[in-house]
Amino acid sequence: MISPETIALVRDRTDIVAVITEGVASLKRRGRSFVGLCPFHKEKSPSFHVNPDRGFFHCFGCKESGSAIDFLMKHEGYTFPEAVRALAERAGIPIEEERGTIQATEAERTRNAREDLYAVNALAATFFEQALRTHESRAYALEELARRGLVPTWEQGASPSAPLAAPGSTTSSSKDPKVDDVLQAFRIGYAPPEWDGLTTFLKNQGTGGVTPVAAETVGLLVPRTSGSGYYDRFRHRLMFAVIDAQGRVVAFSGRALRDMPREGVASGSSASAFPDRDADAPKPPKYINSPESPIYTKGQMLFGIHQARHSVRQSELAVLVEGNFDVVSLHARGVTNVVGVLGTAFTTEQAKLIKRFAPDVVFLLDGDAAGRKAVRLSRDAIRSAGLSARVADLPNGVDPDQLAREKGKAAIEHIVASAKGMLEALIEMSLDESFTQADAYEKQARIAFVAKLLAEEDDPVVLPMLKGFTDRIAGRLDIVRSGEGAFRAVEHSVKQAVAKAEAERRRVEAAAGLTTRHQVQVSNGVRIAPRTPGAAERKAIIGYLIEWPVLLDDLEVSEELSMLEGESVKVVAALRRAWNSSHAKLDTDAFLAQMEPNVDSRVRAFVGERLSDPETESETQAKVYLLENANKLKRLLLSQEAAEISRETYRAHGDDGAERGFLRESQERLRAKHGLKP
Ligand SMILES: [Zn+2]
Structure with missing residues (x-):
């Protein structure tokens, strides 16, 4: 538990414009607020507003709104504590846990241990990436990538010792800068064949907090059964980093590569590079994945969720594929809202992870029996997460990677667009x-x-x-x-x-x-x-108050507020509770929370608009406008009451005395009510 004081401090010190600019490059100053293209929906002209004074953003198009914490949660998929921690780190605020308790210390220890695990994975990812560029055997990994049409521009051809041109391998694909970006975004690398490649690399990092125990915990190193020390779990494999929504490497998935020639076998030496594999040993599994660890639970992660998250959000749709290569390959061809299931059946946790970014998922699974079975089995997960699902009809025996390579982006988009509803697809399959x-x-x-x-x-x-x-x-x-x-x-x-x-x-x-x-x-x-008479004027009045809550303390203004009614009264009440007169400060979150349960959604949207995009430049200006509107409202109420009186007078018609008396009395009542001189 992070203490409320810390959360308040984080809210106070966070520069919301700096935070949002990282996700919304188009953000430009306009008056007191900033305006840019909304990251939550597709648009051509900017309707996304950020107000640094209130620490608040609001989109006039899709009505997404909130604080910097909300932005990180909605845009980057952070949980609340993760968002607070990230902002605290930016602002240099030490995180204070709910103080003094044993649980707090325990929680901190756990968190530090987790940080170590993320750190060792990050180092390993760098090691694998380097090996893909420089290791003498990297050609095997590049060959596998080339087989999928993924040839980076930096590939300078194989080193002389590496047997690149294997029969049947196609390395003729043209080099594509987009491939460079994708390999980098997915942190694709090569685990070299040595038994101690990563072990040595980690050892050489010095005493910077990375311990072999941490590397063992995340499953990168395996303790030797004989004697002491460790060896590498992943050897001679193409490595995919599994990255969580927040961009941390939580696990790896290593794909088997073509066998290396076994040196020394002919000469009778037993010192093969692979002492665990004889010539007649069973083939190693195609994929080896990291075991579960404190930072990785199988079935809770989706491959590519970090790289796909913005695209999933904007298209309001996630495309689900089976293989890691499908994900990478589709991203490389410009279909970027694609995630992979990481070798498990689709789980409720995975469905919920998608739901954080989009309401809709399309299954683009191989058009074979296994793919159909996977769709059938995912139904409960879809339902319990409240996702809506459709099923794309891939030709039997064709995988998405192949389709994307042969027919391109448009073919994938077409097949996704014409996906059937899940119920219909399941019935047709049956x-x-x-x-x-x-x-x-x-x-x-x-x-x-x-x-x-x-x-x-x-x-x-x-x-x-x-x-x-x-x-x-x-x-x-x-x-x-x-x-x-x-x-x-x-x-x-x-x-x-x-x-x-x-x-x-x-x-x-x-x-x-x-x-x-x-x-x-x-x-x-x-x-x-x-048309409620006076609605526009009341709206204007609360608008200026939201922009300048300091006007609540102005006597001239507060006298006029008695004319408000209905929803606007609730807004002003919430504003008063969240306004701290002595510090002249509005707690935006408290204000919104106060209104939340019982204020009409249209009024809430209006409040969001004014919080994020103020109309007035100064308090004085706002006060002038506010009082103008109050006067208009007053005249309106007056004429309304006058009309009411004349109606009553009409009813009293025929009795002169009663009529005159009634009229006089009413006019006096009116004058008194509005403080007008007779
Ligand atoms: Zn929007």
Whole structure:
């Protein structure tokens, strides 16, 4: 637990413009605020505003808003404590834990230990990157990259001793600077064949805090069984760094490379480079991954999430592929919202990680049985994370990497754009051509699965689309002899599901009708906000107050605030509670928190706009405008009451005395109320 004092200090000392500029390069000063292209939605003209005085950002387009802490959480995928820590570090504030407790010291120790693990992984990534550029055997790794069409510009051809031109390998691909960027972004490297390459490198780093124990904990080094010391886990492999959303290397994935010629075997020497592998030993696994560690849990990470995060956010969509190479290859061809599952079944944690950046995921898995099974198994994870999922239809036996290489970016984008809804895809998979060839037991199981899918589906958007489905399912099932009974089961499920969806739609519409009837008039399909007299003036008044809360302490101003009503009263109340008169300081977060539960969302959006993009240059100017609006409002209320009085007078018509008395009394009441001289 970080102490509230520290959090307050971090909020106080953080330069929100400096933080946001790193993610929004287009940020330019405009008056008291800064304006740039919104990083949370696609736009051509800037509507993203940052106000350094209030430490607040707001987008007029997509309505994202908040503090520097919120920005790091929303834009970089940090958790709250991570964001606070990162900002504290920038501002040079020592993090104070909830003080004095044993747990705090313990927490600090754990965190320091984790920092060591990140540090050793970062060093190892650098070592592998260097080896890819300089090690005498690097040609094997470059050859594997070239096979995927990934040839960096810095590749100067192989060193003379390295056997680059293996039969069947294609190194003719043109060199591409985009490949350089991608190799760097993904920190792709080469683990050399020696048993002690990394071990020695880490040892030579001196006593800078990196211990062999830390390297063992993250699975880079393995303790020798005989005697003391360590050896490298990853040898002669192409290395992919697994980087978390915040950009820290948490693990590695090493791909096997073509065997090196085994020197010395012919001459009878046993000192082979690979003492653990005889000629007839089984082939090593294609991929070796880091074991789990305090900083890496399998199934909680997505390969490429750091590199893809901005693109995922902007396209509001993550594309999920199976292999590391698929991710790298698609990024190199300009499809950058792509992440990989890292060799596990898609988990709820992974789905939630995507949900932090986008509401939508498209499965772009190999078009084979394994790919289909992976889609089927991911359904629960998708549902429990609240993601919406679609399935792209890759040709059978083609992987995304291959498609991108052969057909380019447009082909991938087309296939992603035409992805089917998950429910539809799952049903089609169950009832595809292989259905007719399945045995009776298998058919029954698949029909039961489809019926279950339909019964469980509760997305009101998806369900009405199922109506047309019945015929197609019938068409498929007609082919089989036992189809009749099976079809009725499915048809029943479809009908039930559709009925459920329609009931839900009616319920939603009824609820909406109830609230909108009083609030908006609908004319030609355009929603028109009702004209409450004085609404514009009240809005203007709270706008100037938000910009200059110091006006709350101004007697002339505060007298006028009694004319406010409805939502604007709540805003002013929240503003008062968050305004510290003695320090002349507004706690923006407290202000927003005070309003949060009970203020209308449109009013909240307006507050966000004024916090991030002030209209006035000075307190004096704001006060003048505020009082002008207060006067307008006063006159308006007066004329309203006058109208009210004349209506009542009309009713009293016929009784002269009563009429005159009533009129006089009312006028006096009015004058008194608004402090006007008779
Ligand atoms: Zn936006």
